[in-house]
Amino acid sequence: MPSDSRQETKIAIYGVGQFGQYATRLAHQKGWSIVAAFNRAGDKVGKDLGNLAGLDKELGVIVEDCDQADYSKLDADVAIVAISNRINADMPAYERLLGAGINVISLAGEACYPYGVDEKLSSQLDALAIKNKVSFTGTGIWDMSRIWAGILLVGPCTEINSLFHKSTTDLERIGKQAVLQGGISLTQEQFAEAVKGAAAAGGLYPTISQHVLVSLGYTVTNSSERMEPVVFDEPVYCATLEKELEPGIVCGTRIIATVETKEGVTAETQAELRLFKEDELEYMLWKVDGKPSASVRIERDDSVHMTAASLINRIPDVIAAPPGIQLISQLGPLRHTALI
Ligand SMILES: NC(=O)c1ccc[n+]([C@@H]2O[C@H](COP(=O)([O-])OP(=O)(O)OC[C@H]3O[C@@H](n4cnc5c(N)ncnc54)[C@H](OP(=O)(O)O)[C@@H]3O)[C@@H](O)[C@H]2O)c1
Numbered sequence: 001m002p003s004d005s006r007q008e009t010k011i012a013i014y015g016v017g018q019f020g021q022y023a024t025r026l027a028h029q030k031g032w033s034i035v036a037a038f039n040r041a042g043d044k045v046g047k048d049l050g051n052l053a054g055l056d057k058e059l060g061v062i063v064e065d066c067d068q069a070d071y072s073k074l075d076a077d078v079a080i081v082a083i084s085n086r087i088n089a090d091m092p093a094y095e096r097l098l099g100a101g102i103n104v105i106s107l108a109g110e111a112c113y114p115y116g117v118d119e120k121l122s123s124q125l126d127a128l129a130i131k132n133k134v135s136f137t138g139t140g141i142w143d144m145s146r147i148w149a150g151i152l153l154v155g156p157c158t159e160i161n162s163l164f165h166k167s168t169t170d171l172e173r174i175g176k177q178a179v180l181q182g183g184i185s186l187t188q189e190q191f192a193e194a195v196k197g198a199a200a201a202g203g204l205y206p207t208i209s210q211h212v213l214v215s216l217g218y219t220v221t222n223s224s225e226r227m228e229p230v231v232f233d234e235p236v237y238c239a240t241l242e243k244e245l246e247p248g249i250v251c252g253t254r255i256i257a258t259v260e261t262k263e264g265v266t267a268e269t270q271a272e273l274r275l276f277k278e279d280e281l282e283y284m285l286w287k288v289d290g291k292p293s294a295s296v297r298i299e300r301d302d303s304v305h306m307t308a309a310s311l312i313n314r315i316p317d318v319i320a321a322p323p324g325i326q327l328i329s330q331l332g333p334l335r336h337t338a339l340i
Contacts, residue, residue: 009315012036012076012102014093015083016044016063018175019107019140021053022308023080030312030340034059035076038066038093040083066093071100077319080311082107082140085204087114087121094125094136103134103318105311109204111138112147112328113214116207116223126325135321139314140307141208143328145284145298150212151329152296159291160216163267165209167284170276171252172240173304179240182273183229186250191229202227206257209267215329218261225257230274238275251275313337 009032013020016039027034028050037049044052050059079097084090087110097104114122129136141147146167154160171178183191206223213220230252237244238251245251252274259267276282282303287295300306317331328334 009033009078009319010035010076011315012038012074012079012097013049014038014066014079014081014097015107016049016052017082018304019082019308019311020080022304023082023311024049024053024059025055026308026312027315028053028055028059030337032315034061036069036074037061037063038069039063041065041067066096069096071096071102074100074102076102078103078105078315080105080107082311085109087111087117087125087138091121091125095128098125098128098132098134098136101132101134103321104129104136105314105318106136106138107140107307107311108138109141110207111136112141112143113207113211114138114325115214116210116220117203122325129325130323133323135318135323135326137314137318137321137326137328137331139310139328141310142284142300142303142306143310143314144334145300145306146208147211147215147329148333149284149296149298150209150286151215152333153286153294154216154288154290156292156294157288157290160265161289162265163209163212164287164289165212165267165269165285166271167269168272168274168276168280168282169303170280170282171273172238172275173282173302176240178273179238182252183250184238184252184275185241185243185245186229188229188231188248188250191250191253195227205255205269205271206259209257209259209269211327211329213259213261213265213267215327218263218265220259221262222260223257225255228254228256230254230272232277236275236277245275309337310334 048058049061110117171182229250255271257269
C-alpha cells in the first residue's frame, strides 16, 4: 500500500474491550484514522474512544451502541471485530458491517478457518461478503507463527508424513478472564467437570492444522481434540489470583488436537494455555516429519502485542483483497508496519 493511501485508511472498531482498545492505540500510532466505534450496551457506550483506549487525547469518536447504530452512513474501509471467539456469536456484527460494504477483520478464533467450524455459516458469510464486494478475514492468532511458519517449513519437502505443532501461552498476560477460563486454581476433579461443559477454547485448535493442511493441498477427513489439565510438581505463584498453587492444582489447560487427511498425512497440535514460571518465554514450534524433516521454533516476548499487531498489520492486505472470505494463508505472509 503506498504511504499516501495509508493516510486515508478509515477504520471502525466493533468491540472496544482489551483488543479493540489495543488495536485503537496501534492504528492511532500509525496515523490511520478511526472513524467509528461500536460496543454492546453498557458503560463504554457514549465515551470517547481515545479516552477509553488510554490515549492522552480524545479522538472525537464516541462509542455507539451496536444495536442502535446506523451502519448505512458508516464511511470506513475496514472494521475490526473483537467481541468473541465464535463466528455464530459474531454473525450480527459481520452482517451489519459486510452489509454496509465494509471489509471485516475478525479476532474470533473460529474466523481464521471458519470452514473447519461450520460449513453452512461460512458459505453464508462468503456469499454476504461477495454480494457486498468486500472481504472477510479472521486473524489475531499470531498468523505468522501459527499458520505461516507451518506452511513455510514444508516448502523444501519432497515427502511429508506428519506435522506437529506446539505452543505455550502465558494466560496471565491475557488477563483474569483467560486465567479463569484456563482452569487455573481448580482441582483436577473440578477441571474434569469443567471440561465436560463448553470449554472456552473448545473446537478452536483442530482448525489450525486443518487450515495449514488445506492450504498445502491436502483434504481433511477427520479431526478430534481432548483437553488435559497442566499440573506442576512444585508450587507456582499466580499473580493474577494472588495465591500460590500447590503441586497437583491445575495451572492451565493442554489441548491436544489431531487431524487426518485423505492422503494419509496427519497433524497433531498441542496448545498449552497456562501459568508461566519465572524466566519462561512463550513459544510456538512446528515440526515436519518428511524428506527432509525439519522444525522451527519461534519465541516471543509479548503475545498480547502480537495478537493486536496481527489485526493491524493485515489491514492493507484485507482492503486490497478480492471479495469473499480470504484466509490469512491466501493473503500471503504477514508484513510489518514498522516503517509507517
Ligand atoms: N483469535 C485469537 O487468537 C484471539 C486472540 C485473543 C482474543 N481472542 C478473542 O477475542 C475476543 C475479544 O477479546 P478481548 O480480550 O478484547 O475481550 P474483552 O476485553 O472482553 O472485549 C470484548 C468487547 O466486546 C464487547 N462485546 C462482547 N460481546 C459483544 C456483542 N455481542 N456485541 C457488541 N459488543 C460486544 C464487550 O463489551 P462489554 O465489556 O461492555 O460487555 C467488550 O467491550 C475474546 O472472545 C477472545 O477470546 C481471540
